[in-house]
Amino acid sequence: xxxxxxxxxxxGCDRCVQVCPTNVFDSGPGGVPVIAxxxxxxxxxxxxxxxxxxxxxxxxxxxxxEAGSPLRDEAHLVASGLLGAYRxxxxxxxxxxxxxxxxxxxxxxxxxxxASGSSRPAASGSPSRPVSEKEHR
Amino acid sequence: MTVTGTxxxxxxxxxxxxxxxxxxxxxxxxxxxxxxxxxxxxxDKGYCGTSGATASAGTGVWYVPPRPAERERAMAxxxxxxGHLADRHWMARVLDQTYEGMGELADAGRYPFPPDGEGGxxxxxxxxxxxxxxxxxxxxxxxxxxLDHSPVVxxxxxxxxxxxxxxxxxxxxxxxxxxxxxxxxxxxxxxxFLSRALGCDVNTGDGALMAAEAGxxxxxxEFSNAYAIAPEFSSVTKTAYYSFATxxxxxxxxxxxxxxQKGRSVIARTLLTEKVxxxxxxxxxxxxxxxxxxxxNFFLPFDRMGVDPFTRLFPxxxxxxxxVRGTGGIRVADDECxxxxxxxxxxxxxxxxxxxxxxxxxxxxHNAAWAISSGTWAGRGAxxxxxxxxxxxxxxxxxxxGGAGLRPTGRPAARDGYREVxxxxxxxxxxxxxxxxxxxxxxxxxxxxxHATWDRVRSSLYGTGAGAVHARQAAAMTAHARWMYTAALxxxxxxxxxxREDLPGSDESWRRRLLVxxxxxxxxxxxxxxxxxxxEYADHLRAAS
Numbered sequence: 001x002x003x004x005x006x007x008x009x010x011x012g013c014d015r016c017v018q019v020c021p022t023n024v025f026d027s028g029p030g031g032v033p034v035i036a037x038x039x040x041x042x043x044x045x046x047x048x049x050x051x052x053x054x055x056x057x058x059x060x061x062x063x064x065x066e067a068g069s070p071l072r073d074e075a076h077l078v079a080s081g082l083l084g085a086y087r088x089x090x091x092x093x094x095x096x097x098x099x100x101x102x103x104x105x106x107x108x109x110x111x112x113x114x115a116s117g118s119s120r121p122a123a124s125g126s127p128s129r130p131v132s133e134k135e136h137r
Numbered sequence: 138m139t140v141t142g143t144x145x146x147x148x149x150x151x152x153x154x155x156x157x158x159x160x161x162x163x164x165x166x167x168x169x170x171x172x173x174x175x176x177x178x179x180x181d182k183g184y185c186g187t188s189g190a191t192a193s194a195g196t197g198v199w200y201v202p203p204r205p206a207e208r209e210r211a212m213a214x215x216x217x218x219x220g221h222l223a224d225r226h227w228m229a230r231v232l233d234q235t236y237e238g239m240g241e242l243a244d245a246g247r248y249p250f251p252p253d254g255e256g257g258x259x260x261x262x263x264x265x266x267x268x269x270x271x272x273x274x275x276x277x278x279x280x281x282x283x284l285d286h287s288p289v290v291x292x293x294x295x296x297x298x299x300x301x302x303x304x305x306x307x308x309x310x311x312x313x314x315x316x317x318x319x320x321x322x323x324x325x326x327x328x329x330f331l332s333r334a335l336g337c338d339v340n341t342g343d344g345a346l347m348a349a350e351a352g353x354x355x356x357x358x359e360f361s362n363a364y365a366i367a368p369e370f371s372s373v374t375k376t377a378y379y380s381f382a383t384x385x386x387x388x389x390x391x392x393x394x395x396x397x398q399k400g401r402s403v404i405a406r407t408l409l410t411e412k413v414x415x416x417x418x419x420x421x422x423x424x425x426x427x428x429x430x431x432x433x434n435f436f437l438p439f440d441r442m443g444v445d446p447f448t449r450l451f452p453x454x455x456x457x458x459x460x461v462r463g464t465g466g467i468r469v470a471d472d473e474c475x476x477x478x479x480x481x482x483x484x485x486x487x488x489x490x491x492x493x494x495x496x497x498x499x500x501x502x503h504n505a506a507w508a509i510s511s512g513t514w515a516g517r518g519a520x521x522x523x524x525x526x527x528x529x530x531x532x533x534x535x536x537x538x539g540g541a542g543l544r545p546t547g548r549p550a551a552r553d554g555y556r557e558v559x560x561x562x563x564x565x566x567x568x569x570x571x572x573x574x575x576x577x578x579x580x581x582x583x584x585x586x587x588h589a590t591w592d593r594v595r596s597s598l599y600g601t602g603a604g605a606v607h608a609r610q611a612a613a614m615t616a617h618a619r620w621m622y623t624a625a626l627x628x629x630x631x632x633x634x635x636x637r638e639d640l641p642g643s644d645e646s647w648r649r650r651l652l653v654x655x656x657x658x659x660x661x662x663x664x665x666x667x668x669x670x671x672x673e674y675a676d677h678l679r680a681a682s
Contacts, residue, residue, distance in 0.1 A: 017309075018184060018285070019184045019186065019187045020183075020184070020187070021159075021182075021183030021184055021187045021188040021189070021192070021193075021336070021338075021339055022183060022338055022339065023183070023286055023308055023309065040338075042333060042335075042336065042337070042338035042339075042372065043333065043335075043371070043372035044187070044192075044193035044335060044336045044372070045193060045434065045437060046187040046192065046193055046266065049266045050187070059441060060368075060370055060371040060372070060373065060437060060438035060441045060442060061370050061371065062333040062371070062372045071441065082440070082441055085437075085440065086433070086434070086437060089429075089433035090264060090266055090267065090433055092266070098249045098267060099264060099267070099430070099433060100248065100249045100250070100251070100263070100264040100267040100268075101249040101250075101251055101252075102251060102430045103251055103262065103264050103430055103431050103432075104251045104259055104427065104430060104431060105262075105377075105378075105427050105428055105430065105431020105432060106381075106420070106423075106424040106427040106428060106431065108377060108378075108380045108381075109380050109381065109419075
């Protein structure tokens with residue numbers, strides 16, 4: 001769920017207001033958007049991807065984190081590299097290589113799968129039929 | 138009367154084709170309708186580019202080069218899993234159309250597919266944000282009009298019952314709108330019942346409700362119990378990489394039989410009484426590196442919680458994906474993805490996907506291929522239908538078709554009445570023991586509760602302005618759940634993802650798709666159109682040559 005809107009970083013472009021698919025933000029009086037409908041946040045991380053200055057942070061939990069959580073602490077998020085991490089990984093932003101260009105995942109183990117549940121070694125990477133990346137999403 | 142109750146002036150537009158939705162199917166429909174010469178308006182609940190399951194999740198694509206042996210293997214791969222309800226005629230044309238569409242995405246859309254090392258590109262999947270950003274750019278270049286944050290609330294019909302437009306609400310401008318249209322494409326997605334599955338909260342089954350109100354049928358609604366694995370502390374329902382996982386009980390022993398592709402029901406059954414843990418411990422260093430490149434969003438929850446999923450146990454849950462990853466939806470009546478209602482077309486997860494994957498999940502690749510293909514056909518079909526209308530059609534009366542949530546038959550309930558409805562529906566469809574691990578003894582009472590909820594919805598649920606959107610979502614979810622369980626009780630066997638604990642076997646006489654229709658009264662019947670398996674398809678080809 002959306003946890004941080006950095007007033008220090010925000011340039012007031014209202015891009016997050018525009019792109020949030022569940023309409024969580026409203027334009028704010030001083031240019032910094034406000035989280036107006038927090039419980040509509042579906043934790044999809046799209047606002048982070050679109051924020052041009054990495055001013056937003058979405059914690060992975062679909063519920064709000066507790067008050068003292070480091071996931072609400074901007075200094076911690078900057079120091080740990082978490083702020084802006086998603087945008088960096090999908091390669092959005094000037095001078096970056098689009099992540100899509102590199103997105104070749106591993107072949108998945110065959111659909112017959114590890115039904116035995118016994119401890120097995122890592123997949124050999126040579127299934128009888130390579131299952132395409134993300135076939136089962 | 139259209140949606141009323143706000144102070145701003147309504148927006149009144151006119152278009153050749155109106156597309157409802159903002160995901161890939163909507164984008165392809167709009168793009169192809171515009172290419173066919175139609176004047177097009179797209180109206181989405183969210184923002185076309187971030188809306189829907191694909192944009193935030195990303196997806197594989199059922200992309201198979203046109204080589205006969207590969208195509209045959211691709212078509213055969215899910216036929217048995219899908220309970221032999223698919224149709225080879227549709228599979229073949231979806232494979233053709235998807236191949237062409239992905240080529241367009243690469244060329245006109247300039248999507249940066251990874252190089253394959255042999256001068257070509259790997260086109261078996263797309264990253265969601267990039268894909269939908271490129272689609273939006275394509276739409277802008279095609280000159281179409283996009284209404285973001287403008288959920289369609291109801292269809293408008295003419296006096297003969299043909300669909301002639303939509304009414305909706307612009308939530309960022311607090312004003313109602315109306316679009317008169319020659320034809321309408323519903324590409325509003327499936328229904329995941331606000332489960333917080335990644336990107337799915339906009340998918341509340343709105344299109345199915347509107348289609349049913351106009352008289353359309355649905356198909357395959359019993360195939361509506363897709364659940365996805367997610368870390369318990371997250372919304373990220375990306376399940377492919379759990380193929381490399383081992384699942385554990387609370388006491389640290391391996392959960393026998395549990396798995397991602399087969400054995401997900403073992404996880405569900407165990408979760409009824411204890412936590413289930415997971416570790417992605419069958420992936421070597423090379424596989425781990427490829428995973429990060431392949432699906433960076435899979436790692437978002439782990440990185441942010443400081444959990445290394447390759448070495449540490451983490452608790453998992455299953456989130457309902459309903460008819461988003463299930464295959465039920467509005468029945469497709471012809472090759473152009475028309476419905477049985479004149480002027481109404483359907484694309485993507487709003488439509489049944491049984492034609493390409495039967496009763497097995499369309500998750501990932503098949504649904505993505507279906508979105509491209511059905512979007513293309515519905516867009517072109519709607520454009521053709523609209524162009525063939527008489528000039529007098531622009532003066533047709535526009536009769537609102539919406540009922541539940543907009544026009545209660547009794548005294549209207551409180552403004553936030555939708556919350557109670559949503560909670561009541563979720564209580565019947567989220568629990569694994571009701572929806573996933575199906576049994577007639579549990580489906581029956583659940584359906585009775587849902588019928589009672591519908592009666593309340595119909596008599597008193599009411600909203601205006603933004604409240605109308607909430608009320609309609611709640612009504613759509615209620616209707617969806619009733620169609621699901623009606624079909625699940627009607628199908629007296631197990632087939633595809635629909636597994637009945639009380640009827641574990643499959644019965645050849647049930648190798649038919651099931652149609653449901655109606656709102657206050659729901660009727661079920663076998664589809665008179667039979668599935669087309671390999672044998673039937675071969676016979677057909679022989680007869681045609």
